[in-house]
Amino acid sequence: MNMMSEATLEKAVDQKMNAVPHKMIGKDVSVYYGEKRALFDVNLNIRENTVTALIGPSGCGKSTFLRTLNRMNDTIDHCRVTGKITLDDGDIYDPSIDVVELRARVGMVFQKPNPFPKSIYENVTYGPKIHGLARSKAELDAIVEQSLQKAGLWNEVKDRLHESGTGLSGGQQQRLCIARAVAVSPEVILMDEPCSALDPIATAKVEELIHELRANYTIVIVTHSMQQAARVSQRTAMFHLGNLVEENDTDKMFTNPDDQRTQDYIMGRFG
Amino acid sequence: MTDMTSSLAGASQRPASTRRDIGIKRRYAAERRFRAYGIGAISIGIFFLGLLLWTVVSKGYTAFLQTEIVLPITFSEQVIDPKNERADNPAKLMTANYPLLVRDALVQKLGIDPANRADVKLATDMVSASARTQLRDVVVANPAIIGQTVTVALLAEGNIDSANKGQIDVTVDEANRKVKDKQLGWMQTLAQDGAMTKSFNTGLFTSGASSRPEAAGIGVAALGSLYMMLIVLALALPIGVSASIYLEEFAPKNKLTDLIEVNINNLAAVPSIVYGLLGLSIFINFAGMPRSAALVGGLVLTLMTLPTIIIATRAALKAVPPSIRAAALGLGASKMQTIFHHVLPLAMPGILTGTIIGLAHALGETAPLLLIGMVAFVVDFPGSPLEPSTALPVQIYMWANEAERAFVERTSGAIIVLLIFLVVMNLGAILLRRRFERRW
Numbered sequence: 001m002n003m004m005s006e007a008t009l010e011k012a013v014d015q016k017m018n019a020v021p022h023k024m025i026g027k028d029v030s031v032y033y034g035e036k037r038a039l040f041d042v043n044l045n046i047r048e049n050t051v052t053a054l055i056g057p058s059g060c061g062k063s064t065f066l067r068t069l070n071r072m073n074d075t076i077d078h079c080r081v082t083g084k085i086t087l088d089d090g091d092i093y094d095p096s097i098d099v100v101e102l103r104a105r106v107g108m109v110f111q112k113p114n115p116f117p118k119s120i121y122e123n124v125t126y127g128p129k130i131h132g133l134a135r136s137k138a139e140l141d142a143i144v145e146q147s148l149q150k151a152g153l154w155n156e157v158k159d160r161l162h163e164s165g166t167g168l169s170g171g172q173q174q175r176l177c178i179a180r181a182v183a184v185s186p187e188v189i190l191m192d193e194p195c196s197a198l199d200p201i202a203t204a205k206v207e208e209l210i211h212e213l214r215a216n217y218t219i220v221i222v223t224h225s226m227q228q229a230a231r232v233s234q235r236t237a238m239f240h241l242g243n244l245v246e247e248n249d250t251d252k253m254f255t256n257p258d259d260q261r262t263q264d265y266i267m268g269r270f271g
Numbered sequence: 272m273t274d275m276t277s278s279l280a281g282a283s284q285r286p287a288s289t290r291r292d293i294g295i296k297r298r299y300a301a302e303r304r305f306r307a308y309g310i311g312a313i314s315i316g317i318f319f320l321g322l323l324l325w326t327v328v329s330k331g332y333t334a335f336l337q338t339e340i341v342l343p344i345t346f347s348e349q350v351i352d353p354k355n356e357r358a359d360n361p362a363k364l365m366t367a368n369y370p371l372l373v374r375d376a377l378v379q380k381l382g383i384d385p386a387n388r389a390d391v392k393l394a395t396d397m398v399s400a401s402a403r404t405q406l407r408d409v410v411v412a413n414p415a416i417i418g419q420t421v422t423v424a425l426l427a428e429g430n431i432d433s434a435n436k437g438q439i440d441v442t443v444d445e446a447n448r449k450v451k452d453k454q455l456g457w458m459q460t461l462a463q464d465g466a467m468t469k470s471f472n473t474g475l476f477t478s479g480a481s482s483r484p485e486a487a488g489i490g491v492a493a494l495g496s497l498y499m500m501l502i503v504l505a506l507a508l509p510i511g512v513s514a515s516i517y518l519e520e521f522a523p524k525n526k527l528t529d530l531i532e533v534n535i536n537n538l539a540a541v542p543s544i545v546y547g548l549l550g551l552s553i554f555i556n557f558a559g560m561p562r563s564a565a566l567v568g569g570l571v572l573t574l575m576t577l578p579t580i581i582i583a584t585r586a587a588l589k590a591v592p593p594s595i596r597a598a599a600l601g602l603g604a605s606k607m608q609t610i611f612h613h614v615l616p617l618a619m620p621g622i623l624t625g626t627i628i629g630l631a632h633a634l635g636e637t638a639p640l641l642l643i644g645m646v647a648f649v650v651d652f653p654g655s656p657l658e659p660s661t662a663l664p665v666q667i668y669m670w671a672n673e674a675e676r677a678f679v680e681r682t683s684g685a686i687i688v689l690l691i692f693l694v695v696m697n698l699g700a701i702l703l704r705r706r707f708e709r710r711w
Contacts, residue, residue: 070601072597072600072601075596075597075600077523077524100603100604100605101603102603103600103601103602103603104602104603107601107602108597108601110594110597110598110601112594114592114594114595114597114598115598116595116598116599116613117595117617126599126602126604126612127602127603130602130603130604130608130612131603177598180598180602181601181602184602184603
């Protein structure tokens with residue numbers, strides 16, 4: 001009975017979601033690596049305070065699309081992006097946009113946990129320091145505590161903030177990376193297969209964390225795990241061979257997708 | 272029993288018929304052979320290294336000891352300043368006949384008839400001619416000593432030193448021998464008296480060039496080498512590291528940068544004497560810098576060390592995992608911040624190791640220094656890198672050309688000192704790498 005009511009509640013929430021404003025809008029986004037075209041006119045909107053999962057077989061362009069959202073593709077030679085991506089109505093590829101500022105607003109968590117080989121404290125404070133978010137040591141301390149709290153890591157590391165971040169376990173390292181991203185108060189957090197290097201227990205913790213972060217942040221997550229996409233996201237976008245196949249509510253996507261290819265992929269017929 | 276054999280045979284027959292002969296035995300034999308070659312190569316290397324060290328050390332360790340003759344010298348006013356002019360004319364003390372003091376002391380000590388000039392000459396020859404400057408320095412430093420008798424340890428002449436160390440074959444006919452029978456007799460007398468002693472050769476480390484082996488040292492050459500190393504460190508490290516950072520992190524990857532990369536690798540292999548010629552024509556002939564100066568030597572060695580440092584630094588930068596760069600960029604750090612806050616600190620051990628190895632290489636370099644006039648007879652310590660100086664390996668080269676037996680051991684002694692410097696630098700490089708190496 002209780003289960004039922006919870007399910008209906010979520011349905012209701014999802015229905016309301018359709019009215020949620022779009023945080024980022026991608027219009028006709030194409031990406032070229034030299035001569036090779038990796039994305040074909042993708043139109044995808046990211047809703048505010050929503051977890052959007054990007055799924056699809058390897059090499060389908062989902063990570064490429066994710067990286068266009070905070071211009072991490074800029075660091076790759078011969079990479080060219082066409083089309084338009086906006087963040088709160090501002091074109092992020094506009095020449096007047098400072099990429100440093102953009103990345104402070106759109107944070108990123110990577111596939112492999114990559115803490116700096118410095119102390120846990122320094123890992124979290126690095127972002128706030130370079131962006132001038134704290135004026136005093138006390139403010140920095142507060143940011144460290146809040147960020148680690150949000151990443152669910154505070155209780156585990158509060159007594160060893162000055163030990164190396166690389167000494168933590170894989171799952172803890174990944175949550176430290178999330179804390180590090182959260183510390184600069186971004187609006188959007190991009191996650192590129194954040195759990196692929198973690199064991200199931202650490203994965204469960206990170207997924208739980210994604211659930212909690214949703215209240216304050218817009219999250220885009222690339223994942224290879226159908227179950228994970230189903231568990232953590234409200235919206236799902238399916239990519240195939242550089243094309244956006246389908247974008248829909250996660251519930252609908254996993255029960256009654258519009259596109260045959262989505263059906264096949266989810267059923268494990270290819271990919 | 273028969274059942275078992277037949278079943279075994281059956282079992283082994285079936286796969287054998289389908290499996291190719293891939294020569295397992297030959298494969299193992301090849302591996303064993305390869306290992307034997309490796310062990311052989313290493314043994315040859317160790318043998319020659321041992322031989323080198325053995326020759327150098329067995330020839331050179333005696334250079335760290337020096338024979339001294341301890342004599343009671345009477346600083347007679349009659350000899351030094353007979354007319355008592357030293358108050359008006361201090362130069363008098365510089366030109367006094369100090370060898371006479373030594374002669375008088377020796378004649379008295381050995382009981383030689385002062386009228387027998389041949390014997391007196393033989394006896395005074397046992398003491399180094401550097402006694403003149405040694406006694407002069409004592410008197411100039413303290414003129415009040417005149418009139419007193421003080422015991423002074425004088426350096427023995429090079430051949431006497433060698434004879435005292437047993438390096439001269441006394442069975443050779445006297446006429447063909449540097450040390451005469453009479454001198455050998457006196458040496459025994461002095462030794463029994465305790466007047467001939469061997470002590471640690473501090474002069475080897477504090478003196479400059481000298482044509483008398485007993486007074487020659489590597490002090491001046493070591494100072495020249497130190498100047499050059501400081502210049503190399505001050506120039507090659509910043510230039511090399513900036514060049515590497517630009518090439519590795521900022522420069523676009525195109526034909527031009529490819530060409531530069533190939534040329535840097537080629538420059539690392541250019542014979543060092545070519546750098547000497549380059550230095551001669553650019554720094555001395557064109558820029559008009561002083562000849563024989565440590566400054567020019569340092570600049571030439573900088574040019575020579577740069578490719579080594581650039582290659583090592585680029586390798587160290589490349590070895591920093593891209594995930595660290597991605598993490599910093601993802602947080603909104605600029606490229607510059609990413610490099611200076613994260614990449615460079617992580618690459619530092621590799622950079623320092625490369626620099627130290629480059630410096631060690633430069634320290635042992637001789638050929639380019641010959642061309643810029645650093646193969647010089649320098650007696651005084653250079654006060655600045657602009658003054659004429661020489662370098663440790665050049666000093667070794669010059670001593671190796673000398674004929675006296677005492678220079679042979681000093682050559683090996685100087686090689687030991689140079690090798691110790693090199694070993695210490697390389698150990699430093701290894702320790703730095705161990706200390707700061709990080710794992711991901």
